[in-house]
Amino acid sequence: MSKDAQKTPYSPPALEFKSSTFSVPVLVISSNDLIIIQQQLEAKIKLAPEFFKNSPLVLDVQELNKQNIEADVVAILEVVRKLGLLPIGIRGGNPEQNEKALGLGIPLHSIHTSTTTVDAKKTATPTPEPETKDLLQTGTTLITQPIRSGQRIYAAGDLIIVSQVSAGTEILAEGNIHVYGTLRGRALAGVQGNTEARIFCSDLQAELISIAGNYKISEDLNQEVRGKLIQIYLENRALVIKEI
Amino acid sequence: MARIIVVTSGKGGVGKTTTSAAIAMGLAKRGHKTAVIDFDVGLRNLDLIMGCERRVVYDFINVINGEASLNQALIKDKNCPQLHILAASQTRDKDALSQEGVGKVLEDLSKDFKYIVCDSPAGIERGAHLAMYFADDAFVVTNPEVSSVRDSDRMLGILSSKSRRAEENKEPIKEYLLLTRYSPERVKLGEMLSVDDVQEILSLHLLGVIPESKSVLNASNSGMPVILDEKSDAGQAYADIVARYLGENKPHRFIEDKKGFFGKLFGGK
Numbered sequence: 001m002s003k004d005a006q007k008t009p010y011s012p013p014a015l016e017f018k019s020s021t022f023s024v025p026v027l028v029i030s031s032n033d034l035i036i037i038q039q040q041l042e043a044k045i046k047l048a049p050e051f052f053k054n055s056p057l058v059l060d061v062q063e064l065n066k067q068n069i070e071a072d073v074v075a076i077l078e079v080v081r082k083l084g085l086l087p088i089g090i091r092g093g094n095p096e097q098n099e100k101a102l103g104l105g106i107p108l109h110s111i112h113t114s115t116t117t118v119d120a121k122k123t124a125t126p127t128p129e130p131e132t133k134d135l136l137q138t139g140t141t142l143i144t145q146p147i148r149s150g151q152r153i154y155a156a157g158d159l160i161i162v163s164q165v166s167a168g169t170e171i172l173a174e175g176n177i178h179v180y181g182t183l184r185g186r187a188l189a190g191v192q193g194n195t196e197a198r199i200f201c202s203d204l205q206a207e208l209i210s211i212a213g214n215y216k217i218s219e220d221l222n223q224e225v226r227g228k229l230i231q232i233y234l235e236n237r238a239l240v241i242k243e244i
Numbered sequence: 245m246a247r248i249i250v251v252t253s254g255k256g257g258v259g260k261t262t263t264s265a266a267i268a269m270g271l272a273k274r275g276h277k278t279a280v281i282d283f284d285v286g287l288r289n290l291d292l293i294m295g296c297e298r299r300v301v302y303d304f305i306n307v308i309n310g311e312a313s314l315n316q317a318l319i320k321d322k323n324c325p326q327l328h329i330l331a332a333s334q335t336r337d338k339d340a341l342s343q344e345g346v347g348k349v350l351e352d353l354s355k356d357f358k359y360i361v362c363d364s365p366a367g368i369e370r371g372a373h374l375a376m377y378f379a380d381d382a383f384v385v386t387n388p389e390v391s392s393v394r395d396s397d398r399m400l401g402i403l404s405s406k407s408r409r410a411e412e413n414k415e416p417i418k419e420y421l422l423l424t425r426y427s428p429e430r431v432k433l434g435e436m437l438s439v440d441d442v443q444e445i446l447s448l449h450l451l452g453v454i455p456e457s458k459s460v461l462n463a464s465n466s467g468m469p470v471i472l473d474e475k476s477d478a479g480q481a482y483a484d485i486v487a488r489y490l491g492e493n494k495p496h497r498f499i500e501d502k503k504g505f506f507g508k509l510f511g512g513k
Contacts, residue, residue: 146447148401149394164447166397184445 062092250379254395256366264363270486272327283375284365288332295467308345338371420451452485
């Protein structure tokens with residue numbers, strides 16, 4: 001085989017560059033006390049061990065440098081690694097810190113990426129909901145327990161429920177709603193007017209579904225979609241219910 | 245430390261008190277020191293079902309208010325010395341129950357007893373809330389009909405969010421389903437929800453099914469917990485439930501139409 005033959009247009013490309021954005025937790029450090037960092041980080045991890053296990057992480061030392069606190073990034077990165085997190089970047093470091101990070105093969109990230117505070121943005125819930133995990137950076141709310149009659153869940157971002165949603169419940173999200181189970185309650189997505197929001201569920205028996213204020217009640221729902229994986233979205237201000 | 249069991253349902257008339265009496269008696273019969281408390285202040289019934297209504301001197305509220313000691317208020321059952329009853333007050337209402345007061349009584353009982361069965365009133369208000377607040381295990385009593393199932397679901401939500409275990413972020417209350425007044429014949433005719441229907445809606449561990457039975461009413465009227473009627477189907481069903489709760493492996497009964505080949509042939513009852 002000649003070299004030229006290898007360049008035939010028919011040989012599939014072995015690689016391709018693509019651009020993609022990822023949501024990665026950012027760990028903002030405001031102390032240089034390694035023991036305190038370790039203790040507090042451990043406590044945070046305990047709240048959601050599965051979420052943090054092998055999670056990528058960007059270390060943010062801007063706060064430290066703002067306050068002129070000297071910090072050993074190498075030691076901090078070691079603590080982070082020891083607790084099972086995988087640092088994939090550093091930001092807000094001074095030249096010395098950046099050099100050390102690069103020396104460890106940790107890339108530098110610029111600071112002016114959106115630093116939205118990602119505190120749990122859960123709003124009033126009259127009935128306290130079952131254990132919810134806020135997936136930090138995305139504002140996604142994850143619920144793994146059944147939503148029982150009378151409970152009301154509000155998520156500022158997306159809402160993922162890996163269980164059933166009983167009749168007599170109300171689940172609301174500013175973003176999308178995913179229900180991996182039977183949806184028997186009321187589901188309202190895009191409650192702040194996001195018409196792009198969608199509802200996904202694996203068994204639609206809902207009392208009411210709504211996207212950005214456009215709603216359908218149980219009586220108007222086609223019984224044929226029961227027990228099937230479906231999505232609901234808006235098209236020309238009308239709700240479309242479709243099998244996936 | 246005692247294990248605190250709440251018998252609850254949301255809906256009224258489904259068999260909470262019957263169940264509380266039977267379960268408490270069943271546990272005591274097996275040698276575990278058990279107390280059963282009536283939380284239905286103002287509408288007390290448990291003493292009737294337990295047949296001790298004529299021996300009530302002091303009640304739960306007296307103990308909470310410090311007007312009587314626990315020992316004075318606890319009534320020893322006449323059938324089983326391991327079983328003690330704490331009656332509710334008929335002259336007061338649920339506002340007389342305070343969280344601290346209930347907590348204190350349960351704590352004191354815990355030192356002496358292995359199991360404490362709390363008979364919850366219907367509804368989701370104060371009495372029901374306090375009955376379940378301190379619980380470790382919950383027996384959710386449900387009838388095979390939609391409104392009872394809906395109310396049980398509501399109660400399950402409250403159990404998982406408003407109990408002490410939930411507030412203190414501890415291991416959640418263990419929830420068990422007890423399906424009462426079940427009639428396989430009516431399920432077959434499509435007049436009643438089946439065990440599977442109820443389990444699909446509630447997705448809950450089934451501890452047992454109690455068949456609709458005349459023996460329950462007879463037992464209530466005579467003040468003998470139905471579990472003592474060992475010949476009755478309901479009595480046996482409760483005995484099974486106690487055994488399963490204690491970790492024994494008992495196959496479920498009374499779910500299928502019990503009429504066998506000959507029964508069908510002759511159509512007898």
